[in-house]
Amino acid sequence: xxxxxxxxxxxxxxxxxxxxxxxxxxxxxxxxxxxxxxxxxxxxxxxxxxxxxxxxxxxxxxxxxxxxxxxxxxxxxxxxxxxxxxxxxxxxxxxxxxxxxxxxxxxxxxxxxxxxxxxxxxxxxxxxxxxxxxxxxxxxxxxxxxxxxxxxxxxxxxxxxxxxxxxxxxxxxxxxxxxxxxxxxxxxxxxxxxxxxxxxxxxxxxxxx
Amino acid sequence: xxxxxxxxxxxxxxxxxxxxxxxxxxxxxxxxxxxxxxxxxxxxxxxxxxxxxxxxxxxxxxxxxxxxxxxxxxxxxxxxxxxxxxxxxxxxxxxxxxxxxxxxxxxxxxxxxxxxxxxxxxxxxxxxxxxxxxxxxxxxxxxxxxxxxxxxxxxxxxxxxxxxxxxxxxxxxxxxxxxxxxxxxxxxxxxxxxxxxxxxxxxxxxxxx
DNA sequence: TAGATTGTTAATCGATTAACAATC
DNA sequence: TAGATTGTTAATCGATTAACAATC
Numbered sequence: 001x002x003x004x005x006x007x008x009x010x011x012x013x014x015x016x017x018x019x020x021x022x023x024x025x026x027x028x029x030x031x032x033x034x035x036x037x038x039x040x041x042x043x044x045x046x047x048x049x050x051x052x053x054x055x056x057x058x059x060x061x062x063x064x065x066x067x068x069x070x071x072x073x074x075x076x077x078x079x080x081x082x083x084x085x086x087x088x089x090x091x092x093x094x095x096x097x098x099x100x101x102x103x104x105x106x107x108x109x110x111x112x113x114x115x116x117x118x119x120x121x122x123x124x125x126x127x128x129x130x131x132x133x134x135x136x137x138x139x140x141x142x143x144x145x146x147x148x149x150x151x152x153x154x155x156x157x158x159x160x161x162x163x164x165x166x167x168x169x170x171x172x173x174x175x176x177x178x179x180x181x182x183x184x185x186x187x188x189x190x191x192x193x194x195x196x197x198x199x200x201x202x203x204x205x206x207x208x209x
Numbered sequence: 210x211x212x213x214x215x216x217x218x219x220x221x222x223x224x225x226x227x228x229x230x231x232x233x234x235x236x237x238x239x240x241x242x243x244x245x246x247x248x249x250x251x252x253x254x255x256x257x258x259x260x261x262x263x264x265x266x267x268x269x270x271x272x273x274x275x276x277x278x279x280x281x282x283x284x285x286x287x288x289x290x291x292x293x294x295x296x297x298x299x300x301x302x303x304x305x306x307x308x309x310x311x312x313x314x315x316x317x318x319x320x321x322x323x324x325x326x327x328x329x330x331x332x333x334x335x336x337x338x339x340x341x342x343x344x345x346x347x348x349x350x351x352x353x354x355x356x357x358x359x360x361x362x363x364x365x366x367x368x369x370x371x372x373x374x375x376x377x378x379x380x381x382x383x384x385x386x387x388x389x390x391x392x393x394x395x396x397x398x399x400x401x402x403x404x405x406x407x408x409x410x411x412x413x414x415x416x417x418x
Numbered sequence: 419t420a421g422a423t424t425g426t427t428a429a430t431c432g433a434t435t436a437a438c439a440a441t442c
Numbered sequence: 443t444a445g446a447t448t449g450t451t452a453a454t455c456g457a458t459t460a461a462c463a464a465t466c
Contacts, residue, residue, distance in 0.1 A: 009457070015408035019387060033423060041389050045423090046459055053425060061424040062466035079411045086407070093306035100302055101404055109411050147414035150407075172413040174406055178228060180250050188413035192403050195310055197383055198295070198359075199224035202288045202318050204381040204397035205356035218433070242447060254447090255435055262449060270448040271442035 010051045014074050016041050017048065021071045033064035084109045087141055087170070089161050090152035091116040091124075091131045094176060098150060099127040111150070113140055117157070134161075141168040151175045162189070219260045223283050225250050226257065230280045242273035293318045296350055296379070298370050299361035300325040300333075300340045303385060307359060308336040320359070322349055326366070343373075350377035359383045360390075371398070 020040045024032045034045035041048075052058055052070075055077050059065040075081050086102065088095050088111045095114065102111040114129045115137045116122060122133045132140065141149075149170045151158050158177035165173060166187050175181055178193040229249045233241045243254035250257075261267055261279075264286050268274040284290050295311065297304050297320045304323065311320040323338045324346045325331055331342045341349065350358075358379045360367050367386035374382060375396050384390055387402040 007457075011412045012406075012409045014412070015405045016389075018408070019405070035423080044459060046461090047457090049423090049425065050458085057425070059424050060466060061464065062422050064423065077412070078408060079414055079416060080408065082416075084411055084414055093302055093309055097302035097306050098403065102407075107404075107408070109407055147416070148407075148410060171415040172410040174403065174410055180225075188410065190406055190410055192401065192406055194307065194383065194401050195316075196224045196228070197221075197399055197401055198311075198318055198357075199227070199287055199289065199316070200221045201357060201381040201383055201397065201399055202293055203220045203223070203286070205288055205293055206380040207288060207291075207356070216433075244447080253435060255437090256433090258447090258449065259434085266449070268448050269442060270440065271446050273447065 006054050010054055011078075013043070013048075013051055014078055016043075017051075018071065018074050018078075018080075021067055021074070024067045025071065029067055031064045031066055032070075034059075036064075080108050082108060084148060085112040085144060085146050086110060087113045087115065087137070087146045087149040087165070088152065089115045089134070089137070089149060089165070090154075090176075091118075091121045091126055092152065095150075095152040096126050098152065099129065103127050109148070113144070113146065115140075117153075134164075138164055138168040141165070141170060146170065148172045149174070151177055151181075153177060155179045215263050219263055220287075222252070222257075222260055223287055225252075226260075227280065227283050227287075227289075230276055230283070233276045234280065238276055240273045240275055241279075243268075245273075289317050291317060293357060294321040294353060294355050295319060296322045296324065296346070296355045296358040296374070297361065298324045298343070298346070298358060298374070299363075299385075300327075300330045300335055301361065304359075304361040305335050307361065308338065312336050318357070322353070322355065324349075326362075343370075347373055347377040350374070350379060355379065357381045357383075359385070361385045364388045 017037065020037050034048040037048050038045040058070050058073050086109060088098060091114050099111050099114065114126055114131050115134045116131050117134045121131045124131050147170060149165045151161055151173060153161055155177045158175065158179050159181060162173060162181045162183060166183055171187055173187065173189045175189055175191050176193055178195055181189050183189055226246065229246050230241065243257040246257050247254040267279050267282050295318060297307060300323050308320050308323065323335055323340050324343045325340050326343045330340045333340050356379060358374045360370055360382060362370055364386045367384065367388050368390060371382060371390045371392060375392055380396055382396065382398045384398055384400050385402055387404055390398050392398055
């Protein structure tokens, strides 16, 4: 598939670089150094250079990185230079929020299909998208060659949903349900469960004990 | 403040243990081994034992861990045995979704105060909570001794908001805005920006190139 | 040439996993 | 006693940071 030697932690930082580069661009800079990027993102400059070196040589010694050029390169690496439709499963408040974000920033990564099991939701509109019955999900994903999905359903349904998604050809999943999903090795699942995050943050809530 | 030697990565796993233990409990098990917990969460048993060992000796050799006892211990470590009010800033769709989750599972960590800058939102109700004007935020947080906050405002306002929160005594922040926030060392910020996550996931969307 | 900054190697640091004595 | 499983030390692995030659 893809070069599997790239550490996950490196891939996860690429969008941060992209974000910072976009800021540089809009502030008019033509070039930027790893030093400057590091300051903006609170990261070690050596780390940034090393991360980028996994994918090629994008900078010039003594000068730094040409902003637009590096943006193009990272967008290509992340596949953001092509259209990537995303399927959203679960049309609750969270799903709606995700939909809004997805459309606000007109990315190539965009939620294009929304599914829900509830007859109350099916047929309604979320951010201009029609909510479809889960029964149509597998066919729809297959026919439109969708590879990315977001799970925003209750915990008890998440495993069933992910199995359907994987069976339909989904390879990358962002999971908001608070469960550890079982998937084949080839499928990438990223957990984004904020109740879990919030509980762990409680540890850092100062108290007088 | 707190024993600062505990790695962040360990603290972040504690809620997972809690989740798995709760399942054990409801399935009727009185004890559980690190082996079993590891299988349920897809973690190495040695890691689980080592994580717990940071906080004490909670198991019995040859037996495992008493489920309810370990639940109590972890809840205490995470401060979940006392009431922890959370302030939510930003009453959009995301904020509403967060509010719902926070109330559904009647945790001690619960969103109790909601703030927004928009006159359209102020005064309205979100999950039984009145949306307050940001102008009241600092006083409200101070007076009610709130230590945890969630930022669900647009990126351009996040830094201003976090500075107000820190000034009012907040020590733990869950940030949904796609920006790197500047805060004093004593304040813990956890980023939960899913657009960034989604972009990095695109790397794993299989393609034919 | 002097100053800046990359790409890369080596050093450090931290986290995960294996192994095992202790003991239920 | 034999089998299971902890707590903990040692070994491994991986990620971050420092250092520096190459070079713009």
